[in-house]
Amino acid sequence: MVGGGFAGIDVARGLVEALPEGWEVVLYSRENHFVFTPLLSEVVSASVTPLHVVWPLRQMARGAIVRTAEVVEVDVRARQIVHRGPAGLEREGYDELVLCPGLDARLDLVPGLSESAHPLKTLADAISLRNRLILQLERAEATHSDRERARLLSVCVIGGGFTGVETAASIAELFARCSRYYSSLATSSSRLTLVNRGDALLQQLPARLTEAAHRSLDERGIDVRLGVGVERLDPDGLHLDDGSVIEAGLVVSAAGSEPTALVSNSDLPIERGRIRVTPEMVVSGLDGVWALGDCAAVPNARDGRVSPPLAQFATRQATQLVRNVAGSIAGRPAAPFRYRSQGMFASLGHHDAVGQAFGLKVSGVPASILWHGIYWGKMPSVPRRVQIALDWAWSAIFPWAPVAIAGPPARRLSGPDEPTERS
Ligand SMILES: Cc1cc2nc3c(=O)[nH]c(=O)nc-3n(C[C@H](O)[C@H](O)[C@H](O)COP(=O)(O)OP(=O)(O)OC[C@H]3O[C@@H](n4cnc5c(N)ncnc54)[C@H](O)[C@@H]3O)c2cc1C
Structure with missing residues (x-):
């Protein structure tokens, strides 16, 4: 296998x-672990502890020989x-x-994307994206240039499907949580843009729900641009096919596989x-x-x-x-795959979501409760469900200042491109 x-x-x-x-x-x-991908955007918004969304394969697939x-x-x-x-x-x-x-x-859709854009597929991607967002905030605090601060606080997400919408919402949530600790977020507002080539977000959902998602992102100040494609990403920013350029300090690509x-x-x-x-x-x-x-x-x-x-x-x-x-x-004939979808949900942050299940179309807080309940129930082990529930409660109740976990590799402190007194 x-x-x-x-x-x-x-x-x-x-x-x-x-x-x-x-x-x-x-x-x-x-990897030697299984990743519960529906919670990756919650790692980005720092609503859950990163290691709580992975399970060791050796524990999950007992009886199988696991080779990493x-x-x-x-x-x-x-x-x-x-x-x-x-x-x-x-x-x-x-x-x-x-x-x-x-x-x-997929990061080769347009020139420049594979060099500079962040994907969101693995746990490493989610941790790296969260770290990068926090480092952007730290740099925005440190700079004296208004223009550079605006660039650092400008984030663009490409793709209006489930991953793109959930990622944009989770970044907005992270910034909202951080605003009490970062004066640059409070004084010069961050600019979060979601670019989608199609004319609607979350096209698999009925129009009423895609409109509700759009409204929710609008209310959080996310600039949603529909019907525009991306042409290239270069040091000037993200060039769109309507001629505009977004001077984004960080670009996330959720536009293809x-x-x-x-x-x-x-x-x-x-x-x-x-x-x-x-x-x-x-x-x-x-x-x-x-x-x-x-x-x-x-x-x-x-x-x-x-x-x-x-x-x-x-x-x-x-x-x-x-x-x-x-x-x-055993010599028996095989049967075809046959399945009726249970529905789909997109999380728009801690208290908001849209989705449909069993013919029901829901949005706002009820959808968010359903989203959390459904995915909580699908988590592979009871102890982990308890940990995740505590994470959700903790992040909802206690304010915290986020930290960036990764830094430059230690060797770079005195690496060949950074001469020290000894060299
Ligand atoms: C951010 C995000 C959010 C999502 N949210 C939802 C959701 O809410 N609901 C939903 O239904 N779906 C969601 N999905 C989609 C869902 O994650 C996928 O449909 C699901 O993971 C597919 O399962 P899979 O086993 O086919 O592949 P994966 O889960 O991607 O697993 C593939 C595994 O194969 C390994 N692998 C790849 N190549 C090799 C190789 N050459 N050798 C050895 N190992 C290899 C990979 O490392 C990985 O461990 C989401 C996806 C993402 C990225």
Whole structure:
């Protein structure tokens, strides 16, 4: 198996239970932990402690052999995968292969983005973004130049989908919390801009909810620009296709995903950036190779549509895939993936959200309560639910001054490009 995300851990746990005696489940993943991505924006707003949104794979996938290593090649002819080990590239054979490496953030959409924009996909991204925001605030306090202060306090988020909207809302929340400690935030207002090429935010939701989200962001002073594309990012700022330039001190890109290097460098069949699979999740034309989750274009037998890249689909596909793999080993026919979405929610900060579930359309505080309740219930362990609930209560009750955790690497203090007295 490749990938220790929503799909990977559920498949690993399911196969450990479902496979007959003598089978081993080997799980490869780049990180040794599972990330609960819906809470990443709460790491950015500092509403939850970063380590509370990850779970060790060894604890989650008990009974499976966990190897923290990047798989770099799938050799379907030899029925082997190639992974990067401490001693170089190593091979391991398989009888059945399950691929769920997810998607990577796409940063090559326009020139300059990959060099300077921040993605939000992993825990490291969330911590790095939060640190960078706090460092921008510190620099804004330190400078005597009004223009530089305005630039440092200007943040632009690209993309009006779920990740973009939640990220913009979480940055606004972080700034609101920090305003009592940073005089520059109180005196010269920060400028947070959300740029979206489409004409509406959160296009998967009904118009009433997308309008409610737009209003909520407006009320927090977020400048939402719809129907504008980004042309390039350079030292002058973010150039938009309506001719305007945003002098942003920080740009976050939530505008696209791309296949991981493993998938894009392989001979696997690709359909719109995802692995082409049958409704039973067998990779087209490859017996014994399965794919699911974000990386695969899994048709949903319920409506004939390709499943969206969402955790709720990845986990339901995992349940069906476990049955199919165990069934195929036992000589039973596989069944197609069939699922009715439970709905979707976007968090707009601690007391605001929009979403729909089971036909209900909700916004504001009720949606926020539902959002917190639903995701709290989905967290993989009870002790962690307690920790997260305490985090939420703590950040709501007690004011705090945020700190940036990362600093320059120690070696740079006397590194080659910064001469010391001794050099
Ligand atoms: C900020 C954010 C918020 C989100 N919020 C929601 C939400 O509220 N609701 C919702 O339903 N969905 C949400 N999603 C989407 C959800 O995270 C994905 O749909 C889900 O993670 C897909 O699961 P997966 O197992 O396919 O991939 P992932 O969870 O991305 O896991 C893939 C794993 O494979 C590993 N991997 C990749 N390549 C290799 C390799 N070559 N070798 C070894 N390991 C590899 C990765 O390191 C990772 O651990 C959100 C996503 C983001 C980024």
